[in-house]
Amino acid sequence: MYGLKTEWHFDSAHFLADYHGKCENLHGHRWRVVAYLRTDALGAAGTERDMVMDFGAFKRAVREECDALDHTFLVEEGTLAPATVAALEAEGFSLTVLPFRTTAENLARHICGRLRDRGLPCAQVDVYETPLNCATYLAD
């Protein structure tokens, strides 16, 4: 088994609906994202011969997925009134409405799924909400 690992980050705002404590309030994080690929077989020919995949292509894919979330307000669908969403958008704020609670666990699963949708053999994504607190998603 071979593996590759790369990381990037994004800075975004969020709040946790139904959370009883400070995280129910709007706040921000620099989410650090570490993505892992796993494969039994290395590339057979061409640029990626004897590679899991080209580091450059891997790095770009992870950065693109992080950049899609960067400097946006991550909102769990249905947790803000439509009028609030409309007002924020009318002010020019960038919102990313997601069909899940914006926990580090769910963000890790979301990013792993996005990488797999691109055809990358993503096996694991770690999302750090703070330098010391990390959630991990392990693909089946």
Ligand SMILES: Nc1nc2c(c(=O)[nH]1)N=C([C@H](O)[C@H](O)COP(=O)(O)OP(=O)(O)OP(=O)(O)O)CN2
């Ligand atoms: N398992 C999880 N627990 C929590 C998550 C999460 O995604 N997964 N998220 C939060 C909140 O987003 C919160 O912002 C983080 O809380 P906390 O760790 O308390 O934040 P700080 O590190 O800033 O706390 P200090 O101890 O005040 O520095 C909560 N839990």
Ligand SMILES: [Zn+2]
């Ligand atoms: Zn938070």
